Amino acid sequence: MTGTTGSASIALRGVHKSYGRDTALDGLELTVAEGEFFCLLGPSGAGKTTTLKTVAGLAEPDSGAVELDGRDMTGVEPYDRGVAMCFESYALYPHRSAYDNLASPLRSPKYRLPAAEARVKVHETAELLGIEGLLERPVGALSNGQRQRVALGRVLVRPARAFLLDEPLSHLDAKLRQAMRAELKAIGDVRRTTTLYVTHDSVEALALGDRIGVISDGRIVQTGTREDIWHRPYDTFVARAFGRPLVNLLPGTVTADGHFASAEGGFELPVDVPAAPGTAVQLGVRPRDIALGGEGGALELAGTVYVTEVLGRAVEVTVRLAGGRQLSLVAPRAAAAGLRVDDPVRLSVRLENLLLFEADRPERPGRRITP
């Protein structure tokens, strides 16, 4: 048996888990340091929820091990692991009121508090989440956003060695989501406690995660800080996962003198590609890293305006390059003012903002080519 107080580090070591023929986790490796806020990002079906359930002890790995604080958790029951989990489905007890749902952990043999103390704790938590007025209501009478906050409250109300949060903000409306996102990390218990936070929203991951892990098909593709993930994506999958509008990926080949030539032969860029001549590669550049008009010391491209779209203070401009490829960029409104469809434009990109990838293959996305 392990202690149930104090924040704990989490480690998954080569965890395999399949449900019938479907492989949910395929040798997943992941470590979350004690007290860290770790965001796990991936598309649906990537194995995010299974990862959380494996850590919680609700799903048993077929092989591999889960460790809390360095201790193997094989055979340790969920109630002895001391972790708290917020389910994407909320998993609130439908026959009880919001108050009783929040108070449930504090009435359990594991985390029991005297009724008076429990009441204080429940009200504190409810106040934190802005659901104090809803406590007496049955869960069935709450909106999805309210249910989600009750579910989050049930996690925060009790001491935990780690918080496992499965898309805890996904059903809130946009305004509330933004406010809660800011508040969540400010909550003392969350700051102090190891948190594994699952989301499919890259903005959430970038905003919240001390570190971020990108998961795909039951494997971790890359883990790192937001800077790592943003500037040094492991492959095109990770590059595409972050940033809206999507990163531009231009296919091309390496020329005899090691430069990049676009696939359609429309243009050539004098960048040094550390790959053999003739290799199929992709040039990645994020829309916000492209400037309108030429600037000294930068790579230049020419094209014609295809579409402009106002996004508030900025404008998304889609440019058609020589050879027909399209490229999107985000420019300040002032710079894009007066652009008409089919106007010729010059674009510039700073060298350090260029990403080079192998070509995507059917079995895996193209990896980043590191110089």
Add this chain to the structure above:
Amino acid sequence: MTKRQSGTRANGAVRRRVLGIAADGALILYFVFALFPVVWMVILSLKPANELFSTYFSFTPTLDSYRTVLGAGQDEGVPFVRFFLNSLVVSLGAVGLSLVIGLPAAYAAARWRFRGSENLMFTLLSFRFAPELTVIIPLFVLYQQLGLFDTYVGMIWVLQLVTLPLIVWIMRSYFADLSPELEQAALLDGYTRKQAFFRVALPLVKPGIAAVSLLAFIFAWNNFVFPLILTSSEAQTVTVGALSFLGGDRPKYNLTAAAALVSVIPPLILALTIQRYLVRGLSFGAVKS
């Protein structure tokens, strides 16, 4: 033109009316067909013994049959009240035991696949579709030798063949409809698996328990073959006991009718009291919310 149109409209109305009356008539005929046996029973039960075979609908109604059946009138040597109590004890006992065994079994079958779980479930189901008569002779011999013949324990035990499969199979689908994440949440809240079952899963299937208990009670109460062969007097139930009035020098149909009508009362009262749960309960298991 106008005249003909109004004429056809009138024809249509007449036709609809005739069809309506025909449908009503057919329904009334069906009700008479379906309900007449019950009416006939009530009439029989109210007839005095001397008018039993000489009258149809006009007679001097009397409650003597009920008095006799319930032991207040002249003694006919048939302890019907005891049969009635036996039925209550045996049926309630059978349902109670089936719930105690069947609810955890249904939960396990819904939540986990273990070696042979499907075979086990099928075996249970086979108790329902195999005719009771196929096993009754060996059971009779076994009961004689084990000393279970004509005992409450023996009857409650054998009625598990009737009530247990019903409860396990129906409750299994109720549990399967519950999201397992509810119990998982309870585990993480610090409850044991047993507590998760009792505090979370069980309260949520209450409507199902009410509905299936009633059905099981009715099946147990109405069972005829088992008490016929496996009891003689001590543990005999109403279904067999009511027939005792037909023995002797001449059949006392009035007493049998009164006994049958009295024995309808417990299932009826139960059905009415949990009707509220029943409608919800019977549909809850089938329909996803």
